[in-house]
Amino acid sequence: MLKLKCKDVGFKCGFVAKGKTEDEIMQKAAEHAMKDHGMKPEDITPEMKEKIRSLIHKSWF
Ligand SMILES: [Zn+2]
Incomplete structure (x- = not known):
């Protein structure tokens, strides 16, 4: 199981994306x-995607 905490990206937010693959997490x-967060698809830049991808971590729970 992989996880990404929204607050690690920089939002004051308790959302956690969970999935089996990085692509699934990125999608969620x-x-x-x-x-x-009212973001538009064009706000999600390649740089931001790289940052988000680097914040995804493995979790056993
Ligand atoms: Zn959030």
Whole structure:
């Protein structure tokens, strides 16, 4: 199981994206950012994706 905490990205937010693959997490994180943080697809730059990808970590829970 992989996890990404929204607050690690820099938002004051308790959302945690969970998934089996990085791509699944990226998909969920993008959906969450657009839905709950009012971001547009063009706001999610390649640099931001790289940053988010680097924040994904393994979790056994
Ligand atoms: Zn969030």
